[in-house]
Each structure stands twice: as structure tokens, then as C-alpha cells.
Amino acid sequence: MSELAAHRSLESLPGPRGWPLLGNFPQIDFSQFHTRLERWADEYGPFYQISIGPSRFLVTYDVNAAQTLLRERPESFSRRERLEQVFAELGFNGVFSADGDNWRRQRKIVITALNSAHLHSFYGAMRATTERLERRWRAAADTGAVVDLTADLMRYTVDITTQLAFGIDFNTLETDGPVIQQHLDKVFPGLNRRLASPIPYWRLIRLAQDRELDHAVESVQAQIKDIIAACRQRLAAQPDLRAAPGNFLEAMIAAQEAEQLPFSDADIIANVFTLLLAGEDTTANTLAWAMKLFIDHPYLLARVRAEVDELLGSHTIPPDPVTAGQQPLIEAFANETMRLKPVAPIIIFEAKAATVLQDVALPAGTGIVLLSRQMATRPEHFAQPQAFSMDRWLARGEAERGAHNPRAFVPFGGGPRFCPGRNLALLEIKVVLAMFCRNFEIALANPAQSVDEAFAFTMGPENLQVRFQRRA
Template sequence: MWLYTLLEVLDTKGLLFFFFVFLLIIDFQKSKNPPNFPPGPWGLPFLGNVFNIDIKQPHIYLTKLATVYGDVYSIRLGRGKTVFVTGYKMVKEALVTQAENFVDRPHGPLCERIYSGNGLFFSNSYKWKKQRRFALTTLRNFGLGKKTLESVIVEENRFLQEELEREKGQPLDPHMLLTSAVSNIICHLVFGHRFDYSDDKFQTLLKLLSKTLHLEGSIWAQLYEAFPSAMKVLPGPHNAIFSYNEKLFAFVKEEMEKHKEEWNPSCPRDYIDSFLTEIKNNAEDPAAGFNETNLIFCALDLFLAGTETTSTTLRWALLYMIKYPEIAEKVRAEIDKVIGQLRHPTMADRVNMPYTDAVIHEIQRKGNIVPLGGPKIASKDTNLGGYFIPKGTAVIGNLTSVLFDKSEWEAPEDFNPGHFLDTNGKFVRRDAFLPFSAGRRICLGEQLAKMELFLFFTSLFQKFNFSLLPGVEPSVEGRIGATLTPLPFKICATPR
């Protein structure tokens, strides 16, 4: 009897061993590189390199890998391999020269569960082209790049300054205040109105937005992408991504329903009104994506993009100006000389303020808000950097490696406004300045962000001196998520 039991156990163990070896062989075959595929580090069976990446500074780790494997290399993140492109020349080759080959987004499990091919960021092909063109046209119709929007930003600056003055120089965390001010600009364009800073619902949503972006760039999101079947049933912070998105979706849906009650096709007030008109006009073209579900996702994308990156850049601006007071003093001197203290800044002033313009650009470069940029997918078999990239391969242009490219910047690790000034002190545009990415998928809010950064930054430093608490040294260490944000800090804003 005992011999029969022993043989049965051995048979079970043998079967399990055979099954495991079988899975290993399948995994090896699936992960085998085609000829001349970009090289990369060895990964664990089934897991790949997902646990090799430094979760605190993945952009730094991925940039350093290029020193070992070259400017075009691959790593395996769970199920599939991703090609990383490093350095200005190669990133430009991928995103600009071969823009048509790398324009679409890959649809990973996380993105597919949330968006299902909707929105401005994660739609592709015909739908994406129609939606991007419509968004750009509509935002321009409602003031993007015009004096009308400039006056909206100036008015929001007034609200922001009143809030800072109300603190009477006492310590405050500028995070939510700056986020509220910046968000109100995109809210004006998308929803047709601003929110009061004391609006609890608005503040809750902005906090959810910040938490969502942090989680979407965390190891938990990477694990979900790599092992979606397992992560769907496992507990963990990744589940909050979906609940947060549902609440944000519900917020935009409520705004849409309010618009439908007062909608007048002949007199659109904002992006939502215009989209509702397009739904009516494109009833026979469902592939264009003009439907209520996609309206919510597109409006949410604009709300997200128009809030997070610019407000984060302004937080970095405060830190860098406190860390380098001699630079801040030069900025204030130029503000006083060109604008003075009696009128508000305008975009017309920028051409006469090369030093301030250079400082803002250097804040964007060093702040490195979107370290890796958005992923792309090869639309056909192609070659990049001498390597073969098969159709369907995910490709990421490492923007950190561009903004800190030693062959493009004199002192990439230093905070140096001189990167954007010539020997005569005039502003100089730099080709390797790509904080908004490049190519067909370049950030559609670039023009808005530049306007906001100049007007908010100059207004803040025109009216206030900023400092940290006594004895506290400014830290420029960032916290990574979908964006790179400063660690929490408090400032004292003293009227000049």
C-alpha cells in the first residue's frame, strides 16, 4: 500500500515538474527575440525585468541602461518586451523622422480596462485624428492662444494672489492652491466656468486626480500591466486606480448632463457644448467617436492634462527659486524693469524678458515633469538605430535622456538658465527641449501651458517673496508616478 502511495506521489510530482518545464519552454519561445532585435538585460521567466526597475527612480535606471546596451534597447515587462529609445538624436528619429510609424498607443490591460479605446490620450487611428483635430479647433475657438484666454488667466491670478495674501506670510502647502488655480483655466475651456477654491467637491476631485496619477506610474500599475489576470483578483493599491477613475468619470458626466439641459447648438459656450453638437452632426460616422461616453473621456483627459503638469511645474518653480535666491532676484529685477508693480503681466512682455523666459524653460527641463513620455506602438515592421522593430512592439522615448543629454546641454545636471541664453543675454530656443514630447502625439496643450507658466510665474514673483520654514533646506528630490512631482513642502509667501 505504501509503495503504491509513493509511486502516486512521484507521478504527481513528475507531472507537475513536466508541466513547469513545458511552461518554461513556451515562455522561452514567446520571449525569444527576432533577428537583430534591440539588446537588453536578461529577465526572469514569466516575470521579465519588472522587479529590476528602481521603483523610486525608474527614469534614472532606464537612462543608465543605455550606457550598457546602447541608445535603443529592450526590456521585458511581464508578458511582452518594450523598446526604450534614449538620447535626443534617437528620440527625434523615432518621434519626428518616423512619426508615422510610432503614432499609435499600445492598449495595455490597465488602459483597456479604464478607457476601452476612448479619450484623447489612448484612442488611435481615425478616431484619434478626428478627436485631436476637434479638440485643437474647439480650444482655439474658445480662446487658446488669444487675448480672451489671457484675461481669464489674469483674473485667476487675482484669485490666487488673494488666497496667498490671506495667509499673511504663514506657512502653507502650495500644492492644492496652485492646482486649483491652474485647473480653473482648463475648467473654463471645457466646462465653461471656474470653481471656487473652497468648493469641497472640486478639492476632493483634484486630490483624487493627484492620487490616480501617482498610482498609474507606480509598481502596482506595472504589475497590473504584466499580470492582469492575477492582479484583477488580488487586493492592493492598484484597485484604487479604477475606483478613483470612476469618481472622476462621474464628475465629468454630471457636468455633461447639466450642459445637455441648457445646450443651444447655435451658441456653444465651451468644449462640452461643442462636442454635443458634433454628436448630432456625426450620427452617421460612429468611428469618429462622437458619442456621450467618449465625450466624458475626452473632457476628462483635458481636465487631467490641463491640471497636473502645469501646476506641478509651478511647484518646482517655487522650489528652484527658493534654492537659488540669486536667480530669483534677477527674475524680480527683470519683472520690475519691464512690468513694474502697478500692472499685471501680459504675454506681450515675454519677448522683453529673456532671462525670466530662460528660467521658466530651465525649470521645465530640470523639473522633468513627464520623465518617460507616452508609450507608442510600431504600426509596421521598421528599423530604428540599426535594429529591427517588429509591428506591434511597444516603444517609449525616454524624455529624461533628452532633457539631460550631455551632448546637447552644457551642464545638464546643473540648474542653469544660461542653457537658453546666448552671449548677449537673448533667449535661445533649444532643439533638445522636449518637455511636451514631439511628433504627431506632441502635447496638444503646449500653447496653453506656455501661456499659463509665464503669466502665473511672473505674477507670483511680481507680488511675493517666497521662503521655506527657518532651518529647512529646499529639496529637489521628486516622487515618481505618471508625473515627477516635488515632495510635499511648505512655503511662506510674503507680499513684496
């Protein structure tokens, strides 16, 4: 038997029966894409296939396949070509969607801009921004107002990203009027729809939803152009910044002006857009899920609170990054939040050439969906996988905690394209959760209403309306 014949073909894998031409498209509600795929995984196992229109996808939660997919980039696997096209059409083909050398050049600057040294020197601004969030929640506690928790957290994450990466303070936390988030909010659902569509219909006809997306993108771009203009003025006024840029945008513009790297103005706009998008929903949704899980598990909140009270003493917010980093219970709570409520429950890839993944032969161009939450909730990888157990991250050794496989837990992806915002996100999470624990009680505004998962490129909570109280 030839080596190739020993492999299974994609067509031979099990999978849900689809419709002629449309494949499984009519069976999928894309705002629940991840749960649909997870339910099929329960039925069809670790390797199955679906089709959306003319495209056939491999869907997997196999841990060895996951490691190969994450590691062998950019050589063997990329993000989907459709993703790059859709991002490019909207003008934000930056580091998230780019491939090959184009990606390498952009990635280098992003990594430097988000490294630990920058995060430490930025901490003063992060603390001041967290104080604004604390004031906002104190005001809500005093009036008994119902708070849209995720929306408040998105104000926080946008304020952090714009200060850290672009050197500009939008202060949307203390702004009453229109804010950039109202346009950013439209972008992810619009992207999700286009990525899921079996054909790129919007190139022929603009539906109401496409016009809304165009308008949102134009509004954000207008603001991005102002941010870039302000940065160019800063560089002109302080030429020394060119040699030692203080943030991501200064670094990109300085590299362009010195002609060190062939960045176009469009590349710069695209990356500002990318960081705004990547920094907003991901961290805000993770924080929102963590706070929802505190509501569900008051005994865990009490334990975390004891740690925070002891660590912070008279402070209401961790005073410096070292203190913020010393919170093992918050870190464990955040890990468990991301295991059960990951904002990226699926990660999508494309095979750049014909290849074999585990024992499945894939033609060039095959789309591959990694079910990252499914992988992290398998009993062979994590004991009692559906239980929310902060302690599994604190226990030492298998005897104490049972199965525990860190290779099956990839909330920030992995390999050469792992999330460069990981350290920033973890710092934001620790600082905001510590501030919350130290200062507030929280309850659902309407306990009878369920808080559901909604997928729109990232996965966040729907209907998370809460009330705050100041702690006695």
C-alpha cells in the same frame, strides 16, 4: 549580407540581466522608473533593452531615433496598446490614448479649442483665477501657514482647465470642502501601477489599490456627467453656440448633435477626463519645480524679478496676454526648468509593424521608451548639461553658449501628437511665475528635508512644503 542582417536585433542589445519570467520587473521601483532607466542608460548607452514580464522594450536617448518616433505617428508608431486598453477599461480612452482615425477626429477639436485666439479671449478669466491664487498665498503669508505648493498649483490648473475647456468654474482655489483633485490625485498613481504591471491581474482580482482607483474614477465621472449636463443646457438655451462653440466641450457636443462626427457619449466623457488629467499635473508640477528652482537659485530669482517689476509697473499680475508674453527671462527660466525637471522624462511608444529604428530591428508590437531628459542632459547636446543655466536660452550663437541642440529638447513631445496644451501651459507658467515674483518671497518650510522626484505617470516634486512672505 542581406540588409536585415546588417541590423542589430533587439535581443543582441546590451541591458540589465533580468529574472526568469519576470525580467527586470523586480529591479524597478515604478515611483522611480525614470531614474532607474536613466542610470541603466549611463551604463548601457543610447540603445539598450529591458524586459518586463513577457514584453521586451527598447530604451533609447538617441536624438535621431527620437525624431523618427515622434514624427512617424500615427502610421508607424503609436502609444502602447496596453495604455489604450487600460484607459478604455477606466472609461477615458480620449485623444491622449486613441489611435488612427479615432484619434484624428478628436485631435482636430482639441487643437481648435486650445488655439491662440481662444487663449486670448480667455485671458480675463485666467487673470481672475490668478488673482484668487494671489489672495490664497497672501492669506498664507499673513498667517505663516505651511503650504503644500503642488496641491495649491493643482487647484489653479484644474480651475483654469475647467473654465477654458468646459465653460464651468469650479473655483477649487476658494473652496474649503472636498474638491475634484482629491480623486484625480489617485488616478495617475493607479494608472502608473497598471501600465507597469507585467500581467493585467486586475481583470481577475481587485486589490485594495484597484478598489481605490475604481472609486476615484467613479467620483470623477459623476462630476464629469454634471459638467456635460450643464453644457447641454447651455447649448439648448443658446442655440447660436452650436455654430460658434466657445470651448472644447461645446464643440464636441455640437459636433455630436449635428452628427458631423461620430462621437458617442463615452467619447465625450473620455475626453473631458483626458483634458482634466492632461491639464492638471503637468502644468502644476512644472510650476512647482520652477518655484523650487527659484528657492535654489536666488540670484536668478532677483534677475527675473527685475524684469517682472519693470514690465508690470503697478500691476500685481500681467494685465493682458501680450504683456504676459513679453517675459524672455521667465521663458528662459521655464525652459531650463523643463530641461532638468521635465514632467515627462520618458515618452513611451509601440512599433505598429516590424521596423528598423536607426540600426535596431524591432518586431511588431515592441515597446520603445524614449528617455527625453537623458537626451536633454547629454554634453553633446547641451554644454555643461547638469548646470542650471537660464542664460543658455538667451545667448546667441555657439561661441557664447557652447553646444545647444533644440532637437534634443522635447518637453512637449513632437510631431503630429505634440502636446496641444503647450501654449496654454506656457501662458499659465508665465502668468503665475510673474505674479509670484512680483508679490512674494518663498522658503522651504523644512530646509533639512530633501525635495525628491516622484514618478506617477508624470514626474513631480515630493515634500514640497513652503512658506510665503509678502515682498517688502
